[in-house]
Amino acid sequence: MALEGPAERRDEGQQGGMANGNGVAPPPSRMAGRPLGAAAYSDRRLRLNPNTEHKPQDYTDVRGEYAPAVYSALERHLPPSLLEADRDVKLHFMRDILARYWPHGERNKVHRHKEYRQKIVHLYKPLHQELYSMHPSAFFLPTFLEAVRTNTEESIASIMTEPIAGVFSFAMLQPNFCDMLLEEVENFEKWVHAMKFKIMRPNTMNKYGAVLDDFGLEAMLNQFMEEFIAPISKVFYPEVGGGTLDSHHAFVVEYGKDRDVELGFHVDDSEVTLNVCLGKQFSGGELYFRGIRCENHVNSETQHEEMYDYSHVPGRAVLHRGRHRHGARPTSSGLRMNLLLWCRSSVFREMKKYQMGFSSWCGECQREKRERQIQCVKATKLAFLRGAGGAMI
Ligand SMILES: O=C(O)CCC(=O)C(=O)O
Ligand SMILES: [Fe+2]
Known part of the structure; x- marks a missing residue:
């Protein structure tokens, strides 16, 4: 299937990598x-x-x-x-x-972003103060809490479905938490509008939505990642840094009439992405997946068995690797809002710089590797037969 290559989705306020453990000297x-x-x-x-x-x-x-x-x-x-x-x-x-x-331009950008956040946190009055610190039993469904607290591979697997390799889906959030978060985002957007602030959108591909970390939810969402996503990604995504998640980018996206309509084919700037539908009522907006790819193969063809479409259900989460190529179909009616948590591992990013050869998690690397093995076996067989034939003559 001919597909236009996926975009690399990035957030606006991101920072460049830093310490280099393998010893690069300053220029x-x-x-x-x-x-x-x-x-x-x-x-x-x-x-x-x-x-x-x-x-x-x-x-x-x-x-x-x-x-x-x-x-x-x-x-x-x-x-x-x-x-x-x-x-x-x-x-x-x-x-x-x-x-x-951390070059100068990048530092300025980060500095401006820090000022933007400070101004908001200083002036914005939250609607639901209880969202700003972690209350597990008010946020999560009992089944989810129990599975994560037991914290074994079996307990975590018991609440999951894996409709296609690498994509996990599970019931996660309390309806009341979803409603409160939606109201908080709406309240924040109204406030931004009233203040005539220029809001920073979640990333380069959205015209609507809000960055939750920008208006005071960063600490709660960090705990969300560390205590409730890391135990899962450690089990399911160890080869992409799932066991060493150490930062995040959290935002809400909004699709429907007078909002974003759809989301183009892309990969996320994350190691592991959590995507939870918050509501409200909508039709369409399916998430389509098209195989996991490393940087070298991001534009390669999709194999038939890599195609999968997921329909969002409020309160239900989808977890996938950031490098799992995906997009969202048009939300044809109603309003769809989703919580996205892009989870990152600085250790994985640093180590990736020195990785050579096939990636264990890239569908195309694995396909090429299998192909090479087949050719190798064929060549060995041929050489053997020639040798055997020669001996007979
Ligand atoms: O709208 C969706 O469910 C997909 C969102 C997404 O992939 C993203 O924001 O990176
Ligand atoms: Fe995405």
């Missing part, structure tokens, strides 16, 4: 202007594992865009030859590294 241009002495440290590679015996110096007086704790943590990764150097030398060295991994 030479940034080494200029450092205090005398730093040049003497010829081995400028960071250590992959922190030196836990080393006691970092105190950086609490250091002002700037990084918290002092970042320097204390990074000091433990410094090359051994630098550990006992002057604090200023170390500080310059670490600043070079951080600047290398």
Whole structure:
């Protein structure tokens, strides 16, 4: 089937990657202007594992865009030859590294986004204060809570269906929680409108919807991910960092008349995506899946057995890898709002940079690998037969 390649869906306020455990030195241009002495440290590679015996110096007086704790943590990764150097030398060295991994333009963007959030959190009055901290029994259905709290592969699998490899579906949220979240989003949007604020949309492909992390729900949703999604993704998606999720991007999308209509074919900027329908009443809006692909194969053909369409049901969740190609069909009537939690693993992203060869989770890598094995067996057989034939002559 000929398909136009999926878009890489990204959120607007995202940050670039940072520490590089495999030791990339800061670029030479940034080494200029450092205090005398730093040049003497010829081995400028960071250590992959922190030196836990080393006691970092105190950086609490250091002002700037990084918290002092970042320097204390990074000091433990410094090359051994630098550990006992002057604090200023170390500080310059670490600043070079951080600047290398977080360029100026990116830093400005993050800074503006931080200001935007601070302004909102300062001025916005929540409608349902109870949403802003975690209340598991008010948020989740008892079946879901029980399965996650038991926290075994069997208990988690017992509440799931897996209609196609890698896509899991399960009843998750209390109807009252869905209603309150919808009302909170509506209240926030009304407030934004009244304040004449320019709202930041969830990402590059939506004109409607809101980022939940922007108006005070970040801490609750982080706990949501850590305590209720991580135990599941650790079981089902270990090979894409499901066991090391450490950040998220949470938002609500809105489809229907006077809203977004459909969502084009794409992959998410996440390792694992949780998508839960919050309501209200609608028809259409099915989620279509078209196979899991790595960066190299994102545009490759879909195999027949990779095609699957899912119909949203309020309160019910769908969990899939971010690299599982998908899109949403037009919502033909009513209003559909869904909660999306893009869960990310910085460890997986860092390790991926050094991965070579076939990905164990990419459908096309696996297809190519099988094809290669078949060719290899054929070639071996042929060589064997030729050898045997030759011996007979
Ligand atoms: O509308 C949907 O259910 C899909 C949403 C989605 O895939 C996304 O926001 O990344
Ligand atoms: Fe998506």
